[in-house]
Amino acid sequence: MVEHTTSMAASDPVSCCSPLDVEVLSEHDAVDIARVFAALSDPIRLRLLSLVASTGEVCSCDLEAPLERSQPTISHHTRILSEAGLITGEKRGRWMWWSVNTERLEQAARLLSA
Amino acid sequence: MVEHTTSMAASDPVSCCSPLDVEVLSEHDAVDIARVFAALSDPIRLRLLSLVASTGEVCSCDLEAPLERSQPTISHHTRILSEAGLITGEKRGRWMWWSVNTERLEQAARLLSA
DNA sequence: GGATTACATCGACGGATATCAATCTACCTA
DNA sequence: TAGGTAGATTGATATCCGTCGATGTAATCC
Numbered sequence: 001m002v003e004h005t006t007s008m009a010a011s012d013p014v015s016c017c018s019p020l021d022v023e024v025l026s027e028h029d030a031v032d033i034a035r036v037f038a039a040l041s042d043p044i045r046l047r048l049l050s051l052v053a054s055t056g057e058v059c060s061c062d063l064e065a066p067l068e069r070s071q072p073t074i075s076h077h078t079r080i081l082s083e084a085g086l087i088t089g090e091k092r093g094r095w096m097w098w099s100v101n102t103e104r105l106e107q108a109a110r111l112l113s114a
Numbered sequence: 115m116v117e118h119t120t121s122m123a124a125s126d127p128v129s130c131c132s133p134l135d136v137e138v139l140s141e142h143d144a145v146d147i148a149r150v151f152a153a154l155s156d157p158i159r160l161r162l163l164s165l166v167a168s169t170g171e172v173c174s175c176d177l178e179a180p181l182e183r184s185q186p187t188i189s190h191h192t193r194i195l196s197e198a199g200l201i202t203g204e205k206r207g208r209w210m211w212w213s214v215n216t217e218r219l220e221q222a223a224r225l226l227s228a
Numbered sequence: 229g230g231a232t233t234a235c236a237t238c239g240a241c242g243g244a245t246a247t248c249a250a251t252c253t254a255c256c257t258a
Numbered sequence: 259t260a261g262g263t264a265g266a267t268t269g270a271t272a273t274c275c276g277t278c279g280a281t282g283t284a285a286t287c288c
Binding site for chain 1: 264266268
């Protein structure tokens with residue numbers, strides 16, 4: 001995953017604990033990436049994302065019933081997913097339509113593979 | 115992402131809010147998957163994972179300094195990553211050696227793409 | 229055996245988060 | 259213009275989570 005710099009194999013059981021000064025993933029980047037995974041770390045949000053992905057476009061009012069959560073709670077979760085860049089909202093009339101930001105998902109996926 | 119079942123496009127701005135009874139991602143599966151992403155949702159754990167990934171194998175004592183966290187905190191994070199299946203620990207002598215479970219990472223990555 | 233070391237566990241504390249009722253805001257319709 | 263509706267925001271609450279000091283446990287070294 002993520003970036004490599006150098007690699008010093010320290011497998012000798014006698015000489016341990018030579019401090020790694022290799023800063024592999026920066027603190028700043030880590031905070032950024034963590035925000036995306038935090039958005040994916042809630043079961044309700046995963047099911048919400050799944051619903052949006054499967055139908056292509058869903059309005060908020062269609063989420064309350066299947067997810068069995070109140071309107072403010074749904075609004076809370078769409079906001080978090082939206083701020084993480086995972087879904088995009090478009091207001092049409094009274095309704096808010098949500099769709100999945102596929103590129104952002106792929107981007108997150110790439111962070112986890114090699 | 116994840117599984118699809120059927121898909122009913124409801125993009126007509128006049129007729130909204132027909133409740134979707136399509137259960138796309140089950141509640142049980144969502145809880146399972148959320149646990150993995152929750153393990154990835156902390157900056158310290160991401161940097162820890164990155165350190166382990168870059169060196170192949172790291173002992174716990176080599177993590178405290180670069181991550182600037184106490185020994186109990188490091189132990190806490192390795193435990194969470196381990197329980198999520200993302201790293202594997204092996205005790206050799208006094209030292210606990212950690213390595214990345216690549217398959218598990220790839221598995222998580224696949225959940226996010228298509 | 230006794231001292232030391234690496235790591236786990238416990239207990240406590242502060243901050244984040246999921247949830248909902250109530251309220252506010254914007255938009256549509258009659 | 260008045261009433262209704264979709265969704266955001268606010269405030270309150272209960273729970274979860276990251277953190278560390280203190281302590282426990284197992285392995286090593288002298």
